[in-house]
Amino acid sequence: MKASGNQRPTMAYKKSAPPLTEEQIAHFDTHGYLVIDLGLDENFIAALLTKVESLYPDDRLQNPTAPARVQDAWKTVDEVRQLAVLPIALAALEQLFGRAALPFQTLNFPIGTRQLTHSDTIHFNSIPKGFMAGVWVALEDIDGSNGPLQYYPGSHKLKEYTMQDFGLEPGYENYRHYETHIQALIEAQALTPEFGTIKRGQALIWHANLLHGGAAQTDLSRSRHSQVTHYYFENCTYYTPMNSRSDKPHFRNPFWIPATHDFDLPDVGRLAILRRIARSLGIKTA
Ligand SMILES: O=C(O)CCC(=O)C(=O)O
Numbered sequence: 001m002k003a004s005g006n007q008r009p010t011m012a013y014k015k016s017a018p019p020l021t022e023e024q025i026a027h028f029d030t031h032g033y034l035v036i037d038l039g040l041d042e043n044f045i046a047a048l049l050t051k052v053e054s055l056y057p058d059d060r061l062q063n064p065t066a067p068a069r070v071q072d073a074w075k076t077v078d079e080v081r082q083l084a085v086l087p088i089a090l091a092a093l094e095q096l097f098g099r100a101a102l103p104f105q106t107l108n109f110p111i112g113t114r115q116l117t118h119s120d121t122i123h124f125n126s127i128p129k130g131f132m133a134g135v136w137v138a139l140e141d142i143d144g145s146n147g148p149l150q151y152y153p154g155s156h157k158l159k160e161y162t163m164q165d166f167g168l169e170p171g172y173e174n175y176r177h178y179e180t181h182i183q184a185l186i187e188a189q190a191l192t193p194e195f196g197t198i199k200r201g202q203a204l205i206w207h208a209n210l211l212h213g214g215a216a217q218t219d220l221s222r223s224r225h226s227q228v229t230h231y232y233f234e235n236c237t238y239y240t241p242m243n244s245r246s247d248k249p250h251f252r253n254p255f256w257i258p259a260t261h262d263f264d265l266p267d268v269g270r271l272a273i274l275r276r277i278a279r280s281l282g283i284k285t286a
Helices: 022-031 042-053 078-084 087-097 172-188 269-280
Strands: 033-037 101-109 125-127 132-138 149-151 202-207 212-214 226-233 237-239
Touching: 022 033, 022 087, 033 087, 042 078, 078 101, 078 226, 087 101, 087 132, 087 202, 087 226, 149 202
Parallel strands: none
Antiparallel strands: 033 202, 101 226, 125 237, 132 202, 132 226, 149 212
């Protein structure tokens, strides 16, 4: 098996002093999530929201069930990048996982996602396993009516379910069947959800294997601004379980979100662009 990774030195990231108490670390270990205050400046949040606004579809409130998320806005909106490399978030993740955290993807949402329950280990895993986390930041107050995050405390201790566990062939075309199996699992185990009704500037850190998704937004006149950053951790190999067979991991070569604003993006080349177009059309690529 061969995999390669972006060997960018990780020490370039600035980290705050370790912000978490023993109780917070124990809470994360027991429940698989933790809410922390990021201490964000109001002007910073306002600037981020203003700049990211132009990336969203204009009709998102009139058409609130259409997908409106923007992936990797950090490439063009520096506040999104700054939030992804926030020193307090990186330091908290390092305390929780015992390794330096490496941000590799951002998603910005202007409204609730209604994303069905899943654990991130179906999308992103590592060897050794479990070195992945999400940090979901509320960019406005979240309550029961603007589509909070929905998650199942303690579910991170369940097995890391793969496509093979549910008798599914790897591939995005079978992802909806994975979601159906996860829903059945939740019902069989009588798991009870909690909701991320957190305040603007707070973050919910989730363990890669925590079952989570987006609760329905019952008030469709509202927004639900948020940003999630996905992190791997140093000294691992990274792969996509959804596209993997048990004997053939689909390796990833993440591009770590840069520590500073003066970065060069990798030249992905014509082949990679063609592959991406093919995948978006549902055509399988090697
Ligand atoms: O923001 C949400 O509603 C869900 C996000 C989510 O499930 C994810 O990013 O994995």
